[in-house]
Amino acid sequence: MNDIMVEIRNVSKSFGKTSVVNDLNLSVHSGEFLTLLGPSGCGKTTLLRMIAGFEYPDKGDILIQGKSILSIPPNRREVNTVFQSYALFPHLTVRENIAFGLKMKKVPREAMDRRVDAAIELTQLESLALRKPAKLSGGQQQRVAIARSLVNEPKVLLLDEPLGALDLQLRRQMQISLRRLQRRLGMTCVYVTHDQEEAMTLSDRIAIMNAGRIEQLGTPAEIYGTPATPFAARFLGDTNFLSGTLQRAADGTMNRFITATSEIPLPTNVELLKEKYQSLSIRPEYISLHHEKPTDFALQGKIIEENFLGLFSRITVSLASGEHLFVLIPSSAKSPYTVGDNIFATWDPAQAHLIGMDNI
Amino acid sequence: MFSRISFSNWILAFIAFSVLAFLYLPIIVVVLYSFNPDTVNSFPMNGFSLKWYQVMFENEALIASLGHSVAVALISTSIATLLGVPLAFAMNRYAFPGKRLLERVVLLPLILPGILTGIAMLTFFQMLGIPQSMLAVVIGHSTFLMAIMMPQVYAQLKRLDSSIQEAALDLGASGIQAFFYVIFPNIRTAIFGAALLSFTLSLDEIPVTYFLNGVFSTLPIQIWGMTRNGITPQVNAISTLIFAFSLTAILISAWLGRKGE
Numbered sequence: 121m122n123d124i125m126v127e128i129r130n131v132s133k134s135f136g137k138t139s140v141v142n143d144l145n146l147s148v149h150s151g152e153f154l155t156l157l158g159p160s161g162c163g164k165t166t167l168l169r170m171i172a173g174f175e176y177p178d179k180g181d182i183l184i185q186g187k188s189i190l191s192i193p194p195n196r197r198e199v200n201t202v203f204q205s206y207a208l209f210p211h212l213t214v215r216e217n218i219a220f221g222l223k224m225k226k227v228p229r230e231a232m233d234r235r236v237d238a239a240i241e242l243t244q245l246e247s248l249a250l251r252k253p254a255k256l257s258g259g260q261q262q263r264v265a266i267a268r269s270l271v272n273e274p275k276v277l278l279l280d281e282p283l284g285a286l287d288l289q290l291r292r293q294m295q296i297s298l299r300r301l302q303r304r305l306g307m308t309c310v311y312v313t314h315d316q317e318e319a320m321t322l323s324d325r326i327a328i329m330n331a332g333r334i335e336q337l338g339t340p341a342e343i344y345g346t347p348a349t350p351f352a353a354r355f356l357g358d359t360n361f362l363s364g365t366l367q368r369a370a371d372g373t374m375n376r377f378i379t380a381t382s383e384i385p386l387p388t389n390v391e392l393l394k395e396k397y398q399s400l401s402i403r404p405e406y407i408s409l410h411h412e413k414p415t416d417f418a419l420q421g422k423i424i425e426e427n428f429l430g431l432f433s434r435i436t437v438s439l440a441s442g443e444h445l446f447v448l449i450p451s452s453a454k455s456p457y458t459v460g461d462n463i464f465a466t467w468d469p470a471q472a473h474l475i476g477m478d479n480i
Numbered sequence: 481m482f483s484r485i486s487f488s489n490w491i492l493a494f495i496a497f498s499v500l501a502f503l504y505l506p507i508i509v510v511v512l513y514s515f516n517p518d519t520v521n522s523f524p525m526n527g528f529s530l531k532w533y534q535v536m537f538e539n540e541a542l543i544a545s546l547g548h549s550v551a552v553a554l555i556s557t558s559i560a561t562l563l564g565v566p567l568a569f570a571m572n573r574y575a576f577p578g579k580r581l582l583e584r585v586v587l588l589p590l591i592l593p594g595i596l597t598g599i600a601m602l603t604f605f606q607m608l609g610i611p612q613s614m615l616a617v618v619i620g621h622s623t624f625l626m627a628i629m630m631p632q633v634y635a636q637l638k639r640l641d642s643s644i645q646e647a648a649l650d651l652g653a654s655g656i657q658a659f660f661y662v663i664f665p666n667i668r669t670a671i672f673g674a675a676l677l678s679f680t681l682s683l684d685e686i687p688v689t690y691f692l693n694g695v696f697s698t699l700p701i702q703i704w705g706m707t708r709n710g711i712t713p714q715v716n717a718i719s720t721l722i723f724a725f726s727l728t729a730i731l732i733s734a735w736l737g738r739k740g741e
Contacts, residue, residue, distance in 0.1 A: 174646055194649045207647035210640075211665040220661075221651035272651065 124186075125150040125308045126171065126276055131180030132332075133166055140166045141177070142332035148276070148310060149324075153302050155311045157319040157355065158329030164312045167329075168278050171310065172201045184275055195224075199276040200269035204284055206261045208253040214264050215240065215249040221272040239271035242301065259290045266298070270305070277302075279311045283318065295321045316356050320344070328352045344403075350475050353401045360407075360445050362400040366474065377474070381441040385417055385469045399475045404448040406471040409435065409457065410464045418464035421445060423457055437465055507723060514716035536714040545702035546718075552614065552689075552698060553682035556621035557675050563622070564629030565671060571630075572637040587631065589624035594687030597624065602691040612694030620688045625678040629671070636670035637663075673736035680729045684722065 126148040133141040141163040148154045156164035169175040171182060173194030181188050189197055200221070209217050218239055222232040240249055243263040253261055262282060269277055283291045283298075299322050302309050313319055319326050320340040328335045328343065328351070336343055336352040347353035350361065364379035366386075377384040377400050384400065410418065424444075425436040428451060435457060437445040445465055449457075457463070517529035536542060567586075571579065589597055601620050602612070610616055640663070648658035686700045693701060699718070706715055 172650060174649075194646075195652050195654055201647070201650045203643045203647055205641050205643050207641055207643040209644055209647070209662055209666075220648070220653075224652035224657060268651070 123150045124148070125152070125184065126310065127183040127186075128167070128171075129181045129183065131167070131170065131177045131182065133163075133170060133175060133177050140332055141170070143180070144332065144334060146327060146334060146337070148308060150308055151306045153299070153309045153311065153322055153324045155313060155319040155323040155326045156329055157313060157316060157326050159314055159355070162329040163332040164314075164329050165280055168201075168280055168310060168312050171276065172199055172278050173197050198274055199278055200272050200274040202265045202269050202277070202279045202282045204281045206253075206265040206282075208261055208264055208268070210253055213250050213252055214245055214256070217253065217264055218245075218268045218271050220268065225272075235271050239267040242270065243267040258286050259294060262286065262294060266301075270301075270307075274307075276308045276310060279309060281313055282311075284313075284315075291318070292321075298322065320356070326356070328355055330355075346473055347401060347475060350399055350401070353473075353475060357403060358446065359401045359403050361475075362402070362443060364398065364400065366398050379441055379443075381439070382419055383417070384419075384472070386472065386474065400472050401475050402467055402472045404434065404446045405432070406467045407445065407447045407465050408467065409437070409447055409449065410466065411461065413464050414466050416466065418466040419445070420462070420464055423459050423461045423463055426455060426457060426459055437463060439465075510716050511720045511723065513713065514720040516713060516716075519713060532713040532717040536717045539714060541697070542699075542702055542706075542714070542718065545697045545699045548614065548697060549683050549699035552617055552621060553679045555618050556625050556682045557678045559618070559622040560625035560629045560678055561671060561675055564626045564674075565633050565667075567626070568630050568633035568637055571634050572642075583631075583634075587627050590627035594685070595691075598688045598691030601688065605692070612692055612696070614693075614696045616692040616694075617689050617696065617698065620692045621682045621685060624688070625682060628678050628681065629674045632670050632674035633667055636667045640666050669736045673733040676729045676733040676736070680726045680733075684726070 124147045126146075128144055128146040131141055131144050132139070144163075144167065146167075156167060158164050166175055170177050173189070173192065176190070182190055184198065209220065212220070215236060219232060219236045222235060227235070240246055243266060245260070245263055245267060248256060248260060248264075253264065256264065265282065283294050286294060295318055301307075311319075311322060323340060325337060325339055326343055327337045330351050335355075336348040340356070343352055343356050347356065347359070353359045353361075362377070362379055362384070364377050364384075367376045367378050367383075375386040377386055377398070379400075386400075413420075419439055421437040421439040423435055424438045427434045427436075429448075431451060432448045433451040433455060435447045435449060437447060439445055447465065514532055515528050515530070517527050517531055571583065597620070601616070601623075605612075605616050605619075610619075644662055644666075645658055648662040649655070653661060684700050685698075686704060689698050689701055697705075699722070703715055703718060706712060
């Protein structure tokens with residue numbers, strides 16, 4: 121798990137005057153499922169296409185197992201891509217589609233049959249092997265696309281939003297089976313998506329990308345719990361931002377975050393950022409609401425909206441500062457809150473995180 | 481309600497039938513007369529005979545011109561295919577300034593009156609020193625057959641998912657392998673259908689040929705010459721054969737076109 125499979129070194133890529141990938145560094149471990157998560161246009165697909173060999177970086181180097189692959193054309197790189205549109209060959213049957221890569225590499229007939237059979241079994245396509253892609257559903261086509269790549273036993277499997285065209289229910293099913301398959305084969309995967317839930321479900325690590333750079337790299341829990349930038353905080357899950365300044369405690373006991381209308385305690389062990397102006401990020405599910413003023417700190421506000429979301433209800437609180445605070449509470453048959461209530465919002469200081477605002 | 485629908489259906493059927501009759505009755509008459517034993521076209525016919533087919537096959541000038549026509553059609557269709565397919569490819573693959581214009585310009589030889597194309601080519605070929613000959617006719621035909629081949633193949637390529645080319649490379653195919661194993665199988669019906677249609681169109685082309693042929697005679701030109709002294713029954717015979725061939729080719733072409741979609 122510790123040896124590095126893919127290494128991206130200072131890679132930049134522009135199309136015309138638009139810089140798409142900007143001096144980017146990234147290492148993918150062997151057997152790891154790494155997701156590039158970001159909005160459209162953030163450079164994630166371009167990065168993937170550079171690993172596949174369909175685009176060539178302007179600067180920097182891409183290495184697989186320590187060797188540069190830039191001089192190798194796409195048809196001789198030991199990586200395979202699952203395309204967003206699946207890109208199945210319409211004139212070939214499922215079986216012929218899956219065998220294509222082995223046929224191109226002139227794998228002997230017997231070994232080819234064995235490997236194709238194994239891939240068909242792995243993706244449960246036995247009953248569909250002789251059909252043409254046009255006669256398959258979206259989910260089945262997806263499985264063929266994955267089998268067609270897997271059968272080549274690539275060092276790295278690249279997946280470009282492969283589940284984007286499927287409906288939500290099928291997408292969740294496919295996420296689970298894809299993850300199971302990846303674990304079973306110990307395959308290194310680089311996965312591109314803009315769907316944060318998908319990224320969290322699938323990944324060992326997520327690289328949050330924005331404007332051609334990686335904003336944060338870490339496990340889903342790390343990024344969710346301690347987002348490094350406002351962008352990361354907003355892109356992975358919902359969050360509230362309170363703006364203010366940091367006041368370091370003189371006696372070293374308690375740091376405080378000073379907003380326009382209140383002072384909020386911070387955990388003592390918080391890593392203090394050097395920027396003076398900060399944003400305090402607090403996830404909606406960590407906030408609790410009280411009608412009576414709690415003994416420790418609390419922000420006073422008024423409930424202006426309540427939305428029922430199924431498992432949770434989302435309550436919007438308008439603070440005295442004019443800022444809005446979104447709060448998620450487990451929904452119940454009879455909500456203890458009504459719109460117009462005066463309310464006190466509080467949270468465990470350890471759950472809030474400071475984010476420097478210099479890089480907005 | 482029911483009778484109303486059925487009444488309007490009757491009217492529709494009548495109109496449809498009338499249009500078909502208007503289009504095909506003259507051809508049917510030619511086909512019938514080709515089996516007429518008499519020299520003069522008159523109805524009712526006095527029996528059934530293949531006499532005029534025999535006369536036709538003994539007409540050496542006519543048979544020679546048929547040979548010329550087939551040769552011109554084969555060569556022109558091949559040239560149109562060899563140039564039209566790569567052009568369609570380039571159009572589909574690359575974005576370049578003037579692409580939209582080129583899409584239209586390629587169709588011009590088909591839209592412009594043949595007489596205009598004919599005169600223009602005659603003048604131009606004389607400038608280049610190409611005499612009126614089979615070569616001139618072949619070049620003339622190839623240009624407007626391109627206007628059939630290129631758009632058909634281009635349309636088929638546009639329908640194809642462009643990432644299958646990359647998928648083929650990704651799976652280890654070279655550029656040439658990607659073309660022959662992945663792209664070509666998906667456009668060959670379009671190529672073949674367009675080639676059949678091109679062949680048929682070349683076979684009965686008159687206006688452009690008329691300006692470029694010189695002494696070299698194709699079948700339609702030969703027939704046209706024969707009809708100057710009135711329609712002889714052997715013209716009916718050869719027309720019937722051409723009709724049968726064209727109909728078959730066009731039906732196959734249409735069928736391939738549907739299958740390709």
